[in-house]
Amino acid sequence: MPLIALTGGIASGKSTVARSLAARGAVIVDADQIVRDVQQPGTPVLAAIAATFGDGILQPDGSLDRAALGAIVFADADARARLNGIVHPAVRAESQRRFDDAGADPAAVVVYDVPLLVEARVDDPWDLIVVAYAPADVRRERLVRLRGLTAADADARIAAQVSDDQRLAIADVVIDTAGTLDDTERQVAALWERLTGPHPH
Template sequence: MPLIALTGGIASGKSTIARRLAEHGAVIVDADQIVRDVQSPGSPVLERIAAEFGAGMLRPDGALDRAALGAVVFGDPEALARLNAIVHPAVATESHRRFAAAFEADRDAVVVYDVPLLAEARAGDRWDLVVVANAPVETRVRRLVALRGLSEPEARARIAAQADDDTRLALADVVIDTSGALDETIAQTDALWERLAGS
C-alpha cells in the first residue's frame, strides 16, 4: 500500500505520468481537483479568499474567478503566500481523507498524489516514494506558450512562482525526464510501475 507523491513544475509532463499510472491501476488523488473542490461556491475557503482579496475574486454565479485571482497573486510573492495560507491547510486535510478512503477500499492500492506544489507545501509529509517529472525551464516555457496560450512573460511568471528545479529534485527518489518524446516518458513511467507493483 505505497503512498507516492508525484510532483513537477508547471508544464513538466506530470499529468501525462499520472494518466499512465492510472492506466496501470494506480489510484490518483489530484491536488488540483482538491483545490477546486475546497474552493467551491459557498465553501469556507472561498469565503476566506473573498474576505482577503475582495469580492472581485468571485464571479456573478458565486464561483471563484481564477483569472482575477491569478492576476493578483502571480508575480506577488506576499499575496501568493497569503493565498497559500488559506488554501494549503484545507487541501492537506482533504487529501489525507482521500488517501485513507483509497486504502480502506483496497489496502493493497498504489495511491499516487498528483501534487504540483509538493516542495512548497507538502515536503514534510511522509511519502513512501517521491517522483519528480523534470524538464528544462525553456522546454516548459515553450509548452505553456504553445499548449496553454500564455505569453512568454506569463509563462515565466508562472514558473517563477513555483519552487525551482533544484529544490524539487532534492526531494526526488525517482526522476522521470520528460524533455524528450512522449514514448520516452511513457517507458520511464512503465518502469516505475513495475517497481511499484513489485514492492
Template sequence: MLRVGLTGGIASGKSVVARRLTELGAGVVDHDVLARDVVAPGTAGLDAVVAEFGDEVLAPDGTLDRAALARVVFADPTARARLNGVVHPLVRAAAADAERSRREAGADVVVHDVPLLVETGQAGHVDVVVVVDAPPEQRVRRLVETRGMTEEEAWARLAAQADDEQRIEAADVVLDGSGSVEGLREQVDALWARWHAGAVPTDGAGA
C-alpha cells in the same frame, strides 16, 4: 501500501505521468482538483478567499475568478503565501479523506499529485517522491503553445514554483519529461514494474 508524492514544474509532463499511473491501477489523488473543490461556491474556503482578497476575485456567477486571483498572487509572493495559508490546510484535509477512500477501494499504491509538494513541505510525508523534469525553456514553450499564455505570464508561473534544483534534491525518482509522451509513459511503466517487484528506491537514485 506505498504512498507516492508526484510533482514537477508546470508543463513538465506530470499530468501524463498521473494519467498513466491511474491506468496502471494506482489510486491517484489530484490536489489541483481538491484545490478547486474546497473553494467551490457555498464553501467556507471560498468565503475565506473572498475575505482575504475582496469581491474582485469573484466572477459574476459567484464562482472564484481564477484569472483575477492569479493576477494578484503570481505577481506578489506575500499574496501567494496568504492564499496558500487559506487553501492548503483545506486541501490536506480533503487529501487525507481521498487517500482513505482509495485504500478502502483496494489500491496498493496511492499517488498524491501535488504541484507544490516541495514548496509546501510535504515531500517528507510520503514514502517516495517522484519528480517529472523538463528544461524551463521547453516548459515555457508548452505553456505558450497549449495554454495561450504570453511568454511573460509563462515565466511568472515558473518563477512562482520551487526551482528545479530544489525539486531534484527532494526526489527519489526523476522522470524525464523533455521527450515524447510515449517515452514518458514507458518510464512510468518501468517504474511501476520496479515498485511491484519490491524495489522501491529511496536513496535519491533517478529513474
C-alpha cells in the same frame, strides 16, 4: 499501500505521467481538483478568501473568479501567503480523507498529483517522491506551442515556481519527459514495477 507524491513544474509532463500511472491502476488524487473542490460556493474556504481579499474575487454567480484572485496573489508574496494559509489546511484535510478512502484497498497504489509539493507538502510521509522533469527551455517551448502563451508569459510562469534544482533535490525517482512519449512510458513502466513488484520499497 504505497503513497506516492508526483510533482513537476508547469509543462513538465506531470499530467502525462499521472495518466500513465492511472492506466496501470494507480489511484490518482489530484491536488488541483481538491483546491477547486474546497473553494466551491458555500464552502468555508471561499467565504474566508472573500473576507480576506474582498468580493471582487467572486463571479456574479458567487463562484471564485480565479483570474481576479490570481492577479492579486501572483505579484504579492504576502497575499499569496495569506491565501495559502486559508487553502492549504483544507486541501491537506481533504487529500488525507481521499488517501484514507483509497487505502481501504491494501493493494492500492495512491499517487498524489501535486504541483506545489516543494512549497507545501515536502515533509509529509511519502513512500516515494516522483518528479516529472524537462529542462526549462523544453517547458517554455511547450507552453508557447501547446498553451498559446507568449515566451515572456511562459518565462514568468516558470520563474514563479520553485527551481528545477529544488525539485530534483527531493526526488526519489526522476521521470525525464524531454524525450519521446515512448521514453516517458518506459520510465513509468519501470516505476510501476518498482511500486508493485515483490519489494516495493
